Every structure is written in C-alpha cells, then in structure tokens.
Amino acid sequence: MASISRSGVSPVDVPRAETARPGELPLSPRLYSADLAPTRAANRTWGRYSLFALWTNDVHNIANYAFAIGLFALGLSGAQILAAFALGALVIYGLMNLSGYMGQKTGLPYPVLCRISFGIHGAQVPALVRAVIAIAWFGIQTYLASVVLRVLLTAIAPALQAYDQNAILGLSTLGWVTFLGIWCVQVAIFAYGMEMVRRYESLAGPVILVAFTALAGWMYWRCGLSIAWSSGNPPTGSTMCLKVLGAAALWVSLYGSMILNFCDFTRNCPDKRTINMGNFWGLPVNMLGFALIAVVLAGAQFSIDGKLVQSPTEIVAAIPNTAGLVLACLAFLIVTVAVNIMANFVAPAFVLTNLAPKLLNFRRAGLLSAAIAVLILPWHLYNSPSVIVYFLGGLGALLGPLYGIIVTDYYLVRRSRVNLPQLYSESPEAAYHYRGGVNLRAVAAFIPASLIAIVLALVPAFDTLSQFSWFFGAGLGGLIHYALADRRARHLDVSGEAIAVDSAQH
Template sequence: MQLNSPAESSLNDLAPARPRDAALSPRLHNHDLAPTRSEGRRWGGYSIFALWTNDVHNIANYSFAMGLYALGLGGWQILLSLLIGAVLVYGFMNLTGYMGQKTGVPFPVISRVSFGIHGAQLPALVRAVIAIAWFGIQTYLASVVLKVLVTALAPSLVEYDHNLVLGLSTLGWACFVSIWLVQLVILAYGMEMVRRYEAFAGPVILLTMTSLAVWMYSRVGGHISWSIREPLQGASMWRHIFAGGALWLAIYGTLILNFCDFARSAPSRRCIRLGNFWGLPVNILAFAVVTVMLCGAQFSIDGRIIENPTQIIQSIPHTPFLVMGCLALLIVTVAVNIMANFVAPAFVLSNLAPRLLTFRRAGMISATVAVLILPWNLYNSPLVIEYFLAGLGALLGPLYGIITADYWLLRRGKVNVPQLYTEAANAAYHYRRGINPRALAAVLPAAAIAIVLALVPAFETVSAFSWLFGAAIAAAVYLLISDRHQTFSDVSGESIAVDNANH
C-alpha cells in the first residue's frame, strides 16, 4: 500500500459530491484518511495471505487452540471446531474487505456511513483502546521471547534479570524497549513497509511451525496422543466444538471490524477473496493440524499439556535451533502486533485530529501510550483481561452488525465517498450534528446484552456466542428503526456510490 501524498489525496477523480458547494472539511480529511487511489493498491492476494499467515500462527492463537486440547477435545474435534470458526471469519472478513476495496477508505471513515461523520468516533475509539492495550501486551510477550533468546546466547546476562524497575527487570526493560523500537522503525516507513514485512514474515513462521511439528512427530515415532482422555461425546462435545468456533470468531472480532484498513489497498475483490481463502480456512486448518501434533506429541512424551509453542522451543536441546525458533516467534509476534494493534489506532487517532496527526504521528502517540500503561501489569491482572478488555471486546459484535447491515442491506453497497469528508448540514452522513441517533439506539441494547452474556457467570454456557448475539441483535434493531426511504434517497441520482476501486 502506498500512502497518498498531499498532491494525490484530492477527490477530484471521484464523482461530484452533493451538495455542490460541499467542501472537504479539515476536521474530517487528510492525505492518510483519503481514499486509496489505483496506483496505491498493492495489497494483492499474496499480501493478504501473508497477513493472515502471521496472524493465525501467533502465540496467543496457539494458546487458545491448545486450550481446546486441554478441555478434552480430540484431534478431529479440534479440526472441526476451528474449521467452523474459519468459515465464519472468512465470510465476515470478506464483507468488510469488499467495503474497503470499493470505497478505498479506512475503518474510521467507513464508520461515518452508519454512525455519522462525528458519531463514527465511537466505534473507532473502542477499536483503538483495545488495540493500544494489546499492542503493549504483545510487545511485552515478544520481549519475553527475546529474553529467552539473549540468555541462551549469553547466559551471563541472567544476572540482570533479578531486579525490578516498575515491574520489569533491567534485562526485561532492555528487551521490551528493543522490540518496541523495532516496531516503530517499521511503522515509520508507512503501510508499504508493513506490507513488505508481513510478506516476509508469513513464510518464516509457516516453515518454522511446520518444522517444529514434524520434529515433535518424529520424536514420538508417529505415536501421538489424539486427546488427553476419552474424547467428549454427545451434547457436551458439540457444545464445545461450536463454542470453540464462535470464540475463534470473537478472537478475530477486532480485525473483522477494521480489515478495510488493509483491503482498501487491494486492486480487486478477487484478490481479497483468494487471499482470505488461502489465509483463513486453508491456513487455519494447517494451524489446527500443527496444534494437534504439538500437543499430542508432547503429551505422549511426558504427559504434559503445553500452553504455547514457546515451551517446546525452550526445550530444544541444540542452541542454534532454539535461537532460530525464538527468532521466528519474534518475527511473527511483531508482524501480528503491527497489523492487529498498531494500524487501527494510528488511523483512529489521525481521524480525531486530521489537521495535526498524520498516520505516522498518530502511530507514535499510540505506541507511547502502550508503554505508559505498563502492559505487563495488565497482562498479569485477570480482572483487567477478563472484564475490561473482554467487556470492550463484547462491543465489537454490535458495532460490526450495524456497520455491515447499513452498508449491505440498507444502502446495498452504495456510498457517496466525497460526502464522507464534508460537514455540510444537508450532506448524506451529517444526520443530527454529525451523529446518527438510530445507530446509537441500536448499539446500546445489543452491547448491554453482549456484555452480560460475555461476563456474567450465569450465562457461561452461551458466553462464547456473545459476539454473534451482539452483531445479530444490533443489526436487527438498526434495520427496524432505520428510515429506509431517507437512506436510499441519500445515494440516488447524482449522489450515487463512488466506485473508484477498479479504475
């Protein structure tokens, strides 16, 4: 993806806006928020595939999938559970990707269609807060892997790992700051460098995890334990299978919401469809096979249930291979952190103050905030993870439901792109003082229900499905209370949708 320069960011190549005297508002527009033009559409099928390869094979996802093994699901049950989740993610991700590819705008701007030019700050900020917190946490987790690496190469450095300064040792701080700086350097070169880094990291982690699985398989002579006990049966088995698939969907709820930040630079729908297919359903099945092989082999060796691949890599007896494994985990963790937790808040903060904050400046601010919150304390606090971040995460489903229902069902994919950047009172997305009250009215009950389902212990049996319930309820309420006549009139006649994606 190539960021538009100021000279390229005008909307002159788009259809004329209605009303004719509507002007671009500096409160809504800068060159990073402007639609991506054809020469900037470099995220082809492979780039999208590599993006998902990095995200699928990250440490957190392996911890989740290994948790299914610990629950007692057998090999085929884990494969089926993750396949269900993969199909759901693939479908929803395509819907978001097509929106971004057609309009060429990032998530904070596409949110203006349903929430209004100013009301769009709500979904954008929810996404940004979650991303900033997880950016700090993932940077900390990567620094832990780096610490394993440097102490393996230089054991004498362990003596710097015994003191504490604001919760981290001297060695811990050195590793954390190093990972943090590497990510800033990548982002300093913009989204094109992000694309190149993701393209490089994808094959590295795929080859590493496949090699690790083959090595573990060979250690047990092919005799792996397909489950830790007699596999679950009947209703309990199916509940865990479908719950695992729904939780996989919830894990991807953040990227489902803002995938248009990347898809806006895809040259065609076909690229999105193919990249998503190989990167999600096919890749997730490969991921599931690797998970079963790692868990089953380790359990066959010593009856131990591993929590993540790092535990296996730490046990590699040969230092060169241990170092290579650690480097691969570092590469993929940085790749995942940038795509999932850096790009979104950078666009969101830029959207808050377009005149002052470019993508790069906003990214630097969000990265700095991620350090100031001391993310290792968040990670070590179950209350923060379970209630604060999980509670915010439950909001993602309702937000997605409204944005998607508005775009696909009410407007039928027709958006007046120039009017997303004007504050004119009679513009299509001004609503009431820039806020769509119907969107807020729909999100509140759906969010309340989703949060209750996700956090209240009495609803534990259905908590895994909170994202789906929230999205469905919000979409249904929004469709019921929306003024369909007004919506269609906004995109009729001279203000018909601007499709600049295929030119």
C-alpha cells in the same frame, strides 16, 4: 478552503479553492487529510499473496496456539479440534470478505467507513473502541515478545541473567532493554508506512510457516511417529456438538477486532477477486494447517510424557540444542512483531489521525499510540486477570454490535452505495451529518445490543452462552439498526441520489 463535488475524492483529486463552487459542499479540515482519503487505484499494491502472508502471520501466533492447545487440554480430540477450526474458519472467511469488500470498493480506512452508519462525529465512538483495545494489546504483545527475546539472549549469554533480577516499575533492567528494543523495531517498520508493513508481513509469512511446520515435525519424530489424539475421553453426542460449536464461536470472537478494521488493508487491494483468493488461502486453508500443527504439538508432547503444555513456548524452551532454541525464538519474535503491527498498530494510527487530521498524520499517530502503549505499563495489565477479563473483555464484547450495525447499514440499508465526498463535509446538508454529526438511530441500536453482549460475555450466570456473545451482539445490533434505519436515507441511496463508488476511479 478546499471543496468537494459528487465526482469523488482522493488525496490529489480534491479541488483547492478558497470557496466552494455552487452545488459543492465545503471540505472540513477536521474530517479530511491525505491519510484519510480513499486510496487511489494506482496505490493499490496489496495482492493475493499480501493477504495470504498477512493471515499466515496472524493465524500462527503464540496466543492462537495457546488457545488451540488449550482445547486439547480440555478433552477435545484432534478430529473435534479440526472440525471446530474448520467451521470457525469458514465463518471468519465470510465475515472478513464482507468487511473487506467495503474497504476495497470505497478505499476508506475504518474510522471514515464508520461515518457512513454513525455519522461524521458519531463515528469516533466505534473507532475509539477499536483503538483502545489495539493500544492495550500492542503493549501486551510487545511485552510478550520481549520475554521471548530475554530467553534468547540469556541462552546465548547466560551472564545477562544478572541483569534480570531487579525491578524498575515492574520490569528488570534486561526486561526494559528487550521491551524497548522490540518497541523500537516495530516503530521503525511502521514509520515507513503501509508499504513497508506489507513487505514485512510478506517476508515474515513463509518464515513462520517453515518454523512451526519444522517444530511440529521434530515433535512428531520425538514421539516415535505416533501421537495421542486426545488427552482423555473426548465428549460425544450433544455435548460434543456444543463444545465444537462453542470452540468455533470463540475462534470467531478472537478475530472480532480484525473483522472490524480489515478495510484498513483491503482498501489497498485492486479488486474483489484478490480478497476472495487471498482470504481463502489465508483463512480456511491456513487455519486448518494451523489446527493440525497445534494438535501434533499437543498430542506429541502428551504422548512423550503425559504432560499437557499450555503454549508452544514451553516446547521451545525444552529444545536441547542452543542453535535450535535460538532459531525458534527468532521465529516467535518475527511472528509476534508481524501480528502486533497488523492487528494492533495500524488501527489506532488511523483512529488517532481521524481525531485530529490537522495535527496528526499516519506516522505521527502511530508513534503516539506506541508511546501510550508504553505509558500504560502493559505487563501490569497482562499480569492482572481481572483487567484482561473485565476491561478488555468488556470492550471486546462491543465489537459484535459494531460489526452488525456497520455491515447491515452498508449492505442492506444503503445497498453498497456511498456518497464519498460528503463523508468529509460538516455541512448540515451532507448525507452523513444526521443530527449534529451523529446518527442517533445507530446509537439506539448499539446501546441495547452492547449491553446484552457484555452481560452474556461477563456475567457468570450466562457462562454457557458467553462463547456466543459476539454473534448475539452482531445479530441484535444489525436487526435493531435495520428496523430503526431512516427510510428516507434508504430511498435516497437506492434511487441514485448518492453516488455509487467505482474503485477504479479512486
């Protein structure tokens, strides 16, 4: 059996020995694999542009545009929408940095990072919550991308519409071909590992920026260089403040899943400055540009014919030129695939690897999660509002408490000091064994915070507070966990018993 010492652990640094030497704790094969080990300095290839491109793809996706255009339809003015996104972007920037620093300093993927606060076995709960959400949305986003591909193919070859009339398990023949085609493309990209993911995201970023900027410019020209800045009478006074704050809070909630596992990407960054600069251009600056484009698209369409569009796909579908329609559809396909891989493919791959590191590696786990996404027939989920609201919405309400507990434990309880080797040991003497591998204090904080967040998010009586449910959950989870945290563990880390991680060594 391999063993680990206090000096650190990495894919190649783990000593191989049949028995542990005195003073060392045994390395558990149920907890360790090369994919779960801290990233070494030599392998940290994600720079500022990599993060900027990552966020460009994620921000400029169809679902986000539908959300922003929806605010215009609800009566908010262009200026109010820009204010809401500016506020939300600043909050997201701060939260992502906190999450990103943890990954950069420790080099750990999200499921292993969860072991610090929840224990080596208790970490499976927060990891699985993130994975279930990701797998469901991976299937849904793949289906939505296949719909765009169907539009593109029938525009090029109208005869293909004959294969779009039947139904096999809810999809037409053409629907199955396009769905499986998009699925195969994503799996092929992912099969080459995180470096290929980085390259694809870097390539897709500029394409998306150019495509949406060109679409907004075309719409601005169509409406005679004058757009409507609201669809009615914008709210004023306290009502305006509440709506702007609510929109900003919902915008933050949309990023609740990525806020949790952003460490899966920043573990590949060389230093904090890379995260600060990449996130600055990728989040606040990028999001303001995104909001401006959304306002132009919605305002221009409303100025032209008084129509309130629901999504940029409606604008694209009305492009009279076939070549323009095809190019716009290709851009939408590129961004949807990019978003799906980063937000809904990487996370479950690490989680499933963490469940069975002896059987699964990163690629096998990714393929398994992609297969599950097909088996759940995601188009049925998408077409069932109750499933989206109550199942995925309920799971989404758990993300705030998880973030509050993990961040509070890392920064306030442990003061950013982690004993990396003991995260991979099942020995009762290990720092993260707690009681049977589960930190019951973290669980005790998670349960009440989650229940309150779910009630606020789903119960109609609390509709005015539902948009702030992520913040209530994160705040309560963090406060309760800090109050219950083991004082001895806190003293252990602060006193230096646990090693302080130097990213340059891992």
